[in-house]
Amino acid sequence: MRSIETTTPATPMAGPHGYTLPLSPSGGSAMVTPPPWHFSGDVIMVDYRVDPAAAARFLPPELEPGPDPGEAAAIFAEWQWCSESGAELADPARCRFAEFLILISCRYRGRHLARCPYAWVDSPVPLMRGWIQGMPKQFGTVHQIRPVAVGRAGPRLAGGGRFGGVLSVDGRRTAEATVTLDGRIDRPPPLHTVPLVHTRLFPSWVPSEAPLNRLVVSEVTDIEFSDIWAGSADLRLLDVPDADLAGLAPVEVGRGYVFSYAETLHHGRPLTDDDR
Amino acid sequence: MRSIETTTPATPMAGPHGYTLPLSPSGGSAMVTPPPWHFSGDVIMVDYRVDPAAAARFLPPELEPGPDPGEAAAIFAEWQWCSESGAELADPARCRFAEFLILISCRYRGRHLARCPYAWVDSPVPLMRGWIQGMPKQFGTVHQIRPVAVGRAGPRLAGGGRFGGVLSVDGRRTAEATVTLDGRIDRPPPLHTVPLVHTRLFPSWVPSEAPLNRLVVSEVTDIEFSDIWAGSADLRLLDVPDADLAGLAPVEVGRGYVFSYAETLHHGRPLTDDDR
Amino acid sequence: MRSIETTTPATPMAGPHGYTLPLSPSGGSAMVTPPPWHFSGDVIMVDYRVDPAAAARFLPPELEPGPDPGEAAAIFAEWQWCSESGAELADPARCRFAEFLILISCRYRGRHLARCPYAWVDSPVPLMRGWIQGMPKQFGTVHQIRPVAVGRAGPRLAGGGRFGGVLSVDGRRTAEATVTLDGRIDRPPPLHTVPLVHTRLFPSWVPSEAPLNRLVVSEVTDIEFSDIWAGSADLRLLDVPDADLAGLAPVEVGRGYVFSYAETLHHGRPLTDDDR
Amino acid sequence: MRSIETTTPATPMAGPHGYTLPLSPSGGSAMVTPPPWHFSGDVIMVDYRVDPAAAARFLPPELEPGPDPGEAAAIFAEWQWCSESGAELADPARCRFAEFLILISCRYRGRHLARCPYAWVDSPVPLMRGWIQGMPKQFGTVHQIRPVAVGRAGPRLAGGGRFGGVLSVDGRRTAEATVTLDGRIDRPPPLHTVPLVHTRLFPSWVPSEAPLNRLVVSEVTDIEFSDIWAGSADLRLLDVPDADLAGLAPVEVGRGYVFSYAETLHHGRPLTDDDR
DSSP states (O other): OBOOOOOOOTTTSSSSEEEEEEEESSSSSSSSSOOEEEEEEEEOOOOEEEOOHHHHHTTTTTOOOOOSTEEEEEEEEEEEEEEETOOGGOOOTTTTEEEEEEEEEEETEEEEEEEEEEESSSSSSHHHHHHHHHHHHHEEEEEEOOOSSSSSOOOOOSTTOOEEEEEETTTTEEEEEEEEEEEESOOGGGGGTTTTEEEEEEOSSTTOOOOEEEEEEEEEEEEEEEEEEEEEEEEEOOOOOOOHHHHHOEEEEEEEEEEEEEEEEEEEEEEGGOOO | OOOOOOOOSSSSTTSSBBSSSOTTHHHHHOOOOOSSSEEEEEEEEEEEOOOOOHHTTSTTTEEESSSSTEEEEEEEEEEEEEEEGGGGOOOOSSEEEEEEEEEEEEEETTTTEEEEEEESSSHHHHHHHHHHTTTOOOOOOEOOOOSSSSSSSSSOOOOOOEEEEEEEEEEEEEEEEEEEEEESSOOOOGGGSSBEEEEEEOOOSSSSOOOEEEEEEEEEEEEEEEEEEEEEEEEOOOOOOOOOHHHOOEEEEEEEEEEEEEEEEEEEEEGGGGGG | BBBBOOOSSTTTSSSSSSSSSSBTTTTTTSSSSSOEEEEEEEEEEEEEOOOOHHHHHHHHOEEEEEEETEEEEEEEEEEEEEEOGGGGGOOOOTTTEEEEEEEEEEEEETEEEEEEEEEESSSSSHHHHHHTTTTEEOOEEEEEEEOOOSSSOOOOOSSTTTEEEEEEEEEEEEEEEEEEEEEEEOOOGGGGGGBEEEEEOOOSSSSOOOOOEEEEEEEEEEEEEOOOEEEEEEEEEEOOOOOOHHTTOEEHHHEEEEEEEEEEEEEEEEEGGOOO | OBBOOOOOOTTTTTSSOOOSOOOTSSTTTOOOOOSOOEEEEEEEEEEEEEEHHHHHSOOOOEEEEETTTTEEEEEEEEEEEEEEEEEGOTTTTTTTEEEEEEEEEEETTTEEEEEEEEEESHHHHHHHHHHHHHHEEEOOOEOOOOOSSSSSSSSSSSSOOOEEEEEETTEEEEEEEEEEEEEESSSOOOGGGSBBEEEEEOOOOOOTTTOOOEEEEEHHHHHHHEEEEEEEEEEEEOSSOOHHHHHOOOOOOEEEEEEEEEEEEEEEEEEHHHHO
16 A cells, blocks of 8 residues: 655645645635644643543554553633634634543653543634644534623632533533532643644545554643632533443543643644654 | 403413423423523623614604713623523533624613614523513624633733624624723723613514513613723624614724623513603 | 503604514514415424323313323424515525424314424524414424435435434434335324414513413414325434423324425414304 | 655554544544445536636646636535445434535646535535545535425425525625526536546644645546526625635626536545546
């Protein structure tokens, strides 16, 4: 099987072009803008444990289970994002999305990393941007509770504040989490601080081609956390039509967290560069 | 023409019941819960002026133009809401909605009030709740920029912060506003503090009936404002298919505001009770 | 308690007006156009039986169980609709909607009628139009399989053709039905041919008011059926958060039907007019 | 610059796998199923002409303008689709989508082909499937009028029948078309019968990589047309935020068509294989 060949035109700007489809004369029609991409978001996160054997089945051969096998997390987040130009912030219909994702702990040559087996977003540009970086984003409906500063229609960021998130996929309630705050903590939840290792996969289409399939680590900078509130948590996977996903249901639920978070995502680095 | 007759069963709980449809044996299927309703929201508001004659055509005969004829406002808001029990806050898919509305200034026997000629929400329960109170809510897609506390993907609540809101109706971009903050102010924007006077209208269906048609003033308590930021503003009505709405386009745009706001909405009072 | 008073202005066109909110100078902003309303739709219907005692609890005191207590039906439909002018057909974004509803059999003074305890639509104008006529429409996501005339991506309207419909409410898969055709039949399914009796309910808002609450029978003309295909059927109520709705789950599933249907809906008639 | 390297594991099933992301132990979590994919749809199509120079700017250097430069078409379609197993037809929430696309005429070494510079779909799986085959699908809201067999809420497939389609992108009404039928024709519209040539583009992510960028021709079989109705047509590009897309606005509008269509899409063939 031949590997995918790429065409590198001698004059790259001859003809329509763009970072992604659609290609167009100016390059300005591309659905996705090139990185870096800036993100600022509000997060509801729950630590939990999965069956370590189930988690291991989601790791490609190059990766080993993390230092604490079965360590996992479920994350609801509401994001704003923009490209380097910030242009997207001028159109509120384009710069916001909501996300739910699962993380499991893993290692590569002793380095602690996180693997995202499943993620859902409610907006198409983040979905496609996910696939570019190897993050397996699908479409879902994601809602979460916001803290309020005035009035009674929501929790305060304070002890007793109760936050929740829900995910629906194809009209099925797939995941629910709640976090009831009891105090502030000093350090971010561990799985939110280790690098993510993704499989950049683009399937074959011409029969003789092999798919693009490469392990990459995301390079992020400008990480910022707000105050981090923690508390007791609950997490349920519910009407899950996919047996593989069902394997990642919680066997134990840990602490929950509510915080704001920002990062800038630049590009990927081949996992094997860590060998150097 | 007879007026609408109401049936007041001697034993009200005989048969299915509920505050609204659907009626059911326990009353628990009602789409809308009875008031009071609590609201906490984030607001982007723009003061503007319309042609005073156009505004006057939106006022029922009982109401006169406000002290400053042509005074109007456009308001984007993201809400959380709950009933007295707070039950809705347990389901993030149900307790949030976004809204865009227009206010025009009016008076009744010398009292300053505001009239809402148009409003759009992105969620069906708030739409129906609007009609119960006489607020002419329709369905639209509403997005607005949120302030961020960390990172670069959004404005800070600080001088120079640029906020925007957009409304689409039936897939047409209908309204856009931006506010660029320059400082905090001490008092809320005037049109956000006067009571709203609505027409509670329920159309006829049986041929001999007259529609229900009554002017009511909304009774709210527990009003709370966060810090109020103000700045320069822009507002545009764009692809408007409705000639009446087009009559309320800005002839001048004033200041803009960004703040959080809360209230509890209890019930309505007949406008004419103010005669007492 | 006073009944709701209506204001019948001496000069009805003084001030903003309209069949419904929003009122506007020309009347042209009204969200809902006045009847008659024409409907043409594609229907997947399943006859089923509920616990007769549960069905009886959904009937107001004026109505008795139907001749065959426990007789019920579940109906998926994709509609096009328009007002008398046909104007809505010029905007495909406005003239289509999908619906799921439940019917139970009932009687009034010996006359066979049907009662709709629950209905969901995916579009706001049909929702509001439902409440005007007393039909308890809520918001849901409704999908159904279409017959195909070419290719392999769907069933033919022929023996063996398998059709399905699904309803999701607030992101929960609430109902599913399938029908596998075995042949054509000569008469429409019985519950699709009897008049509907609804409760036109508009809740109180001013504390001293009683709600509008009146039993009305819908007046339709120009009923048209296409060929009617019938077959074996399945029906499930699934992730139902509402205990009252759960009471209408099938205890037995009967035949299923696939057909096109049209009607014109004119107005309502008080149920008690049948006494004459 | 190195071209993208692919990893072809010696034991392909070691570790999580799948045709696309998400990879999972059984392979069953993949968002997109492998081809072939069957499609059955209802089409509203309008022939039109663009500025030939504008069209040429959308063609990669390997392609020349078609035999009639400036020949273009706009297509609205409502699809059902399924994989080889047909499994998707069991879930009506997954097997339907709506699409709008533009085609322009082109040639490769004398062979007549069509190029799709822009396409929009309302569902994420078709979007991603588009990118796999090189079709530049983005997210849009697409609605079209359906023919009716009964009643008055829609056109008949007959002379005088008036059909329309609308596209909204990010809440902006971007395209509208109408077709008024005058009779049946014997042959399909030319641009609906020539093969599509796409650019399979997957952007770079690791800095040293070149993007995947390859011209491929889609291989389809089992093409089926229903009766084809034709008539006069209108087409407008409206609130278009993208200057490149605006370059493809109609300079002349030709005939319109309404028909059903089916095909099976198998895989791609490198464009240069046509050299053989």
